[in-house]
Amino acid sequence: MKKIHFFLIIAVSLILSACSFLGEVNNSIDYVNQTTDHINKLNTFAEEAPQLIENAANDLEIKKELETKLVTLKQDIEDFIQINDVPSVAKDIHQELVAKNELLLDEINKVLQSGNLTLDKLENSEIFTTITELTNLLNRIENLGQ
Numbered sequence: 001m002k003k004i005h006f007f008l009i010i011a012v013s014l015i016l017s018a019c020s021f022l023g024e025v026n027n028s029i030d031y032v033n034q035t036t037d038h039i040n041k042l043n044t045f046a047e048e049a050p051q052l053i054e055n056a057a058n059d060l061e062i063k064k065e066l067e068t069k070l071v072t073l074k075q076d077i078e079d080f081i082q083i084n085d086v087p088s089v090a091k092d093i094h095q096e097l098v099a100k101n102e103l104l105l106d107e108i109n110k111v112l113q114s115g116n117l118t119l120d121k122l123e124n125s126e127i128f129t130t131i132t133e134l135t136n137l138l139n140r141i142e143n144l145g146q
Helices: 002-056 061-080 089-110 118-121 126-142
Strands: none
Touching: 002 061, 002 089, 002 118, 002 126, 061 089, 061 118, 089 118, 089 126
8 A cells, every 4th residue: 555655656746747847848938939029029120110210201100100110119128028937948048138128128218219209319229230139149049948
């Protein structure tokens, strides 16, 4: 009877360990997907923005569209910075991502003075360089656990 009880305890322990491991794997997958989506949004903005900036100088509607995109991007960045459930394997990379996102947030705040877009500041900002640097970190994130 004691042997059966002992094996039952061992079996339950193994199942709980496997569940914990699977939870960490699922958390890692969720994190990679969330980070990839975030960086893809940044890349989409970086691809669309140069044409929008060029056209916004002569078209108030396009300037408003660009301003809306920046405000949305700002909110996405703030949401990403607030992520707390980072898998242990991604802690270091996440800190780098947060630092770059904070830099990006500062740059966006500079070009959105008093809630209004300043085109010349946007053209001369480090926003696009920072997005490129974040994109480079994406490869490291995608290789987590490999």
